[in-house]
Amino acid sequence: MAYNFDEEHHSTYKNTAKWSMANEHFEEEDIIPLWVAEMDFKLPPEIIDRVKARVDEGIFGYTMLTEEVKEVVALWISKRHQMQVNQESVCFSPGVMPAVQASIQAFTNPGDRVIIQTPVYGPFSKVVANTSRELVTNPLQFKNGKYEMDFDDLVKKIEETDAKMLLLCNPHNPVGRVWSLDELQRLGEIVDKYRLLVVSDEIHADLILRDHQHTVFSKVSDTMSKKSVLCFSPSKSFNMAGLNTSFTIIEDEEMRATFQKKLEENYQAMANPISLEAAKSAYEIGEAWLEQCLNYIEGNIHYLREYLSKNIPELKLVNSQGTYLVWIDCRVLGLNQEELFHFLLKKAKVAVNNGFEFGEEGAGFIRMNMACRRATLEEALQRIEKAIKEFRK
Numbered sequence: 001m002a003y004n005f006d007e008e009h010h011s012t013y014k015n016t017a018k019w020s021m022a023n024e025h026f027e028e029e030d031i032i033p034l035w036v037a038e039m040d041f042k043l044p045p046e047i048i049d050r051v052k053a054r055v056d057e058g059i060f061g062y063t064m065l066t067e068e069v070k071e072v073v074a075l076w077i078s079k080r081h082q083m084q085v086n087q088e089s090v091c092f093s094p095g096v097m098p099a100v101q102a103s104i105q106a107f108t109n110p111g112d113r114v115i116i117q118t119p120v121y122g123p124f125s126k127v128v129a130n131t132s133r134e135l136v137t138n139p140l141q142f143k144n145g146k147y148e149m150d151f152d153d154l155v156k157k158i159e160e161t162d163a164k165m166l167l168l169c170n171p172h173n174p175v176g177r178v179w180s181l182d183e184l185q186r187l188g189e190i191v192d193k194y195r196l197l198v199v200s201d202e203i204h205a206d207l208i209l210r211d212h213q214h215t216v217f218s219k220v221s222d223t224m225s226k227k228s229v230l231c232f233s234p235s236k237s238f239n240m241a242g243l244n245t246s247f248t249i250i251e252d253e254e255m256r257a258t259f260q261k262k263l264e265e266n267y268q269a270m271a272n273p274i275s276l277e278a279a280k281s282a283y284e285i286g287e288a289w290l291e292q293c294l295n296y297i298e299g300n301i302h303y304l305r306e307y308l309s310k311n312i313p314e315l316k317l318v319n320s321q322g323t324y325l326v327w328i329d330c331r332v333l334g335l336n337q338e339e340l341f342h343f344l345l346k347k348a349k350v351a352v353n354n355g356f357e358f359g360e361e362g363a364g365f366i367r368m369n370m371a372c373r374r375a376t377l378e379e380a381l382q383r384i385e386k387a388i389k390e391f392r393k
């Protein structure tokens with residue numbers, strides 16, 4: 001079946017954070033929102049029908065993760081990422097960030113150092129602060145238009161701070177890197193030597209662009225497969241972030257029990273019956289939709305690249321390998337971060353994510369969301385082009 005990603009759903013968008021909160025959040029009317037990581041696409045009818053059928057059952061009591069759902073999750077990850085996932089290692093969490101938070105609480109102590117690789121998804125630094133741990137940054141290096149991990153700096157920071165954990169963004173939001181096997185193996189060797197635990201946020205793992213190969217972090221070695229925490233979710237790939245459902249894979253039985261206990265202490269161990277049905281259906285029957293959706297997004301990124309190089313060469317697209325979020329270098333405009341963000345918001349009326357949200361290394365950059373209709377992207381780019389023309393004068 002061919003799905004139509006050009007279809008407009010304006011009345012539905014009104015209920016999403018991306019659209020409805022935008023005017024209030026940015027205190028600006030009629031803006032095109034290309035910010036928060038949600039898609040503008042509707043789920044395929046076959047998944048919606050399954051959710052409706054679950055609703056028709058009419059019983060919505062407290063819900064546990066069933067063996068049936070665990071099996072579906074294990075099968076999806078095993079097949080899509082060519083690895084063996086044991087059904088018993090699948091845990092429920094009401095989102096990736098609750099799982100990251102519970103992992104920090106379960107496997108480190110207050111005051112311990114936790115490493116993040118900036119620029120990175122903003123809540124990574126917040127969750128470290130919220131759990132009373134100390135943040136250590138291992139900034140990515142931007143070399144010849146490409147982001148890379150800085151392993152020398154990582155070793156130095158671990159030795160200096162005696163860090164206990166690293167939060168890995170795999171693939172990386174916002175810079176769009178799909179880490180290579182070599183890079184992840186090198187990372188695995190370092191964390192193994194210094195006994196750090198890796199919590200690998202794999203929320204974008206199913207959104208890999210053509211010609212790139214994703215490696216789930218635990219695949220890099222036997223030790224990592226037993227000793228890492230993997231956070232998966234259908235929320236980004238199947239546009240169901242509001243359903244608050246994610247799956248954490250922990251191979252080691254003792255670690256899994258410790259994690260589970262922490263989730264229970266946080267009152268976050270119970271699932272939502274509708275969400276579980278949606279997640280299960282997505283993994284069981286949604287792959288064809290996801291593949292077409294990825295093609296469409298890839299088309300958007302191609303359109304963006306061509307448009308920028310032809311009409312707005314001041315904005316330089318960093319090569320995207322995965323996720324539907326793109327990272328754009330705007331430093332040549334010579335605006336400071338606030339000026340850049342406000343220029344796009346007030347003059348172009350396009351809401352993007354301010355690069356600074358991802359750490360100070362994001363200054364001069366913006367993040368834009370490509371999971372939108374082509375027509376939305378076209379209009380946003382025309383608006384930006386017009387504003388830049390004025391700016392040039």
Ligand SMILES: Cc1ncc(COP(=O)(O)O)c(C=O)c1O
Nearest residue numbers: 037095096097098121173201203
């Ligand atoms: C890398 C990354 N991790 C986690 C999240 C949030 O996940 P959740 O809503 O499941 O907590 C996002 C959302 O954009 C993300 O990009």
